[in-house]
Amino acid sequence: MGARNAFQIIVFLSCILIFGTMSATSLEVDYYKCKQICPQAEEIVKGVVYNYVSKEPGLGAGLIRMFFHDCFVRGCDASVLLDPSILNPNPEKLAVPNNPSLRGFEVIDDAKSAVENVCPGVVSCADIIAFAARDAAFILGNISYKIPSGRLDGRVSNADEVRKALPAPFHDLTVVKALFAAQGLSTNDVVALSGAHSIGRSHCSSFTNRLYPTIDPTMDEGFGYFLRGKCPENAPVDSVVTQDFVTPTELDSQYYQNVADRKGLFFSDWSLLTSGETASLLNDFRITPGLFEAKFAESMVNMGNIAGSGQGEIRRICRAVNY
Template sequence: MVLSRPQENPMKSLSFVSLLFVGLIVGVHGHGVDFYTKECPEARGIVQSTVVAAIKKNVDSAGALWNLHYHDCFVRGCDGSILLDSSHYGPAEKDSGVPDSPKEIAYDIIDEIKYAVEKVCPVTVSCADILTLAARDAIVELGGPEWKVCSGRLDGFISYANESKFYMPGPSADYQTLVQKFALKGLTEMDMVVLSGAHTIGKVKCSVIESSLYNSSGPCGVDPTLDPTYAMELKAQCPIGSSNLVFLDPTGDDTSVNGSSPPPYPGHRRLLATRSAGNTVDKNYYVRVSGKNAKTGRATSTNQNLKVRNSKGTLRSDRNLMSTKSGKALVYREAGFSKKDLASAADKENQPFFNDLVKSMEKLSTLKDPSSPGGEVRCNCRSINL
């Protein structure tokens, strides 16, 4: 089936005068790592300090910010459209009801940053840039790689709930659908597998995975691709009808021994003292998805009747990364397994995952929608300027 974009509401079209004004804004807004050096040199420091403080207060903030950035870029490009509240025209992206929607805590952090930035540099730093920088800083704060983020994005005028439903891959998406959804955004199969690594941190609602635990074709209603031991752990946390949250990657960094941290990644700023199981950016997500032992590279368990390797991927879409030959190869690459099916000693520092993550995040953060009618620098991230 060929995917086609949902039709837009003509009532939301901008007037000719508005479009002309937007054109003037676009003409003077550029891109670059040093974009705010003169206009607002305090901006990046404010973003970083606010993100660090938020994560120290609630470590779940990191995963929420990364998820928010991903949702934003995946619909209309990185234009802050996910931040807009619904209006009388209809529901916005944030109210689409798609599973694994960004958590309110992330919106509150962006509001806090915007308020602080506006006090020193009014109508200068876009919400889209704030969100992109905040996501990068959150990844770094939980042990991930650091990279330079270009600034100069504009905030969009449009946010449609139906577009979010159309573009966002679901938590049960099969491999072909995942590849197709990413391809619509100019992202490759490898980008899809690498960006799925965002599930190395964060939590998911039990309701999202309930069908895999109770209503599938395997024994006791468990999805046959899900490791039975892990399924029992999840059932203990997620009884039927539960509103609890569970970690997407509950074990943290397998390369850390006796509390010691792995060697820092080049350019790495810090490792948060409170980083722990489920709150560390590392390759362990791929080790769990692969169904292999991190040290031996051998399968932890296999369903002999169905001849499928049991994965410890929390979401069905995670486990579906192992459903094709090319998907398996990419998961093994990111997990650091060598061609001989053994853990590669050279990859103990989370490479090549970190190298690949930087490249894919750079691509994600520069996505644009050519059909969007320009943009502005919002005074309030939740609404367009009047």
């Protein structure tokens, strides 16, 4: 038996094993490899993401947030990637929670072109976002998991839907939990995924309501004064600050320590302390080595299972629907 045949048999057997543990959705681990659609797809995306994120870790944070913002609106269907067009002047991308803060679009564009060069027309942009977020979690947090794929790209993207679906930084725990529950996600998912606020940045405008005219009593006062120094009142420019001042580029459990110290940027972060259930989870994540990493991985897969309309296509370029 040639080496090539032996390799194909190994791939075939591992695909059978993985299919044996498939979830109820139609997504499948190693979909492009097992179905022989584009066996190299995930490796190609990983190479592109690694090139960008190793130079600019903030883009990794952007990609993880992009996956969240994509999946919560119409399911994980790359609707967040569509540029405004004559037929659709107001896509999700222009909504306040995305514009101008969402970043990493160029990484997805390059990953898509690299994949198209090898396997044209078969790998969805929605899957590329999911792979890129997974790869960013590995680079920034050494968090490793398999993400099911086989998503389609949607043809609808509407800015008005974004605010209704996504939690905002001023929301309390009841609202945040309800918005996650509307997507089929649990309180565990809320707490685990919030740990993404251990990387990346925030614009001052996302939390200055907690600094002026008085420092929000739910925030550590010293931290409030520190943030005032970074975000002056009525500043002409909306500056950015890092989410986690202790380990800014590591996707780790430091977020839970920050929240416990009342040094999270957002009211929604603080609100995890306001119920016994979330406070106890938060404490577990804070003190148990490896727990955050394991639960974050599980919850990213759960988020990736948020189903859209089931209708769609494989876009030729990620910024526009096919014509």
